[in-house]
Amino acid sequence: MHHNITNSTAFFPTLDKDAGAFEFEQRYQRTEKKPLGEGTYGEVYKARCQATGLIVAMKRMKLDQEDEGVPSTAIREVSLLKELKHPNIVKLLDVFCSQKKLYLIFEFVDLDLKKHMKQMGGLTKEKVQSFTYQLLLV
Structure with missing residues (x-):
């Protein structure tokens, strides 16, 4: 198919x-x-x-x-x-x-969330809130 x-x-x-x-x-x-x-x-x-x-x-x-x-x-x-x-x-x-x-x-994207988190040494509370908010809007 x-x-x-x-x-x-x-x-x-x-x-x-x-x-x-x-x-x-x-x-x-x-x-x-x-x-x-x-x-x-x-x-x-x-x-x-x-x-x-x-x-x-x-x-x-x-x-x-x-x-x-x-x-x-x-x-x-x-x-x-x-x-x-x-x-x-x-x-x-x-x-x-x-x-x-x-x-x-x-x-194709060069950077995914896992790589981003690794580069940044984790995510701040504000980033987690921002990503969660964006996902809820989808």
Whole structure:
């Protein structure tokens, strides 16, 4: 399944018979072999959209063959990110699902909250209040 949600108001992934996982990885080529981050479900890589040259973050999640389909956590993440519109929340640009992997394409940002906190030695009470307020406005 492939779905570009950049200019879409609804998220309805469709089966793209021409877009296999290999083709999708060619559409978004990794710029570095080492992942930017790793988690329980997969890795995040810096990549480039071959069509536009745009630098993106490609989250590649392995789907467990024993489970039935896409994990509910991934479905929730896609649903929430599709709806959230805020300058301080990374935008979900594209989604692709094959039998073995789920790819989420995000706008690329150099600094995330975790890195910011590490650089600043934590967050002041005022910063926490400011971030919380911004999140509540979304």
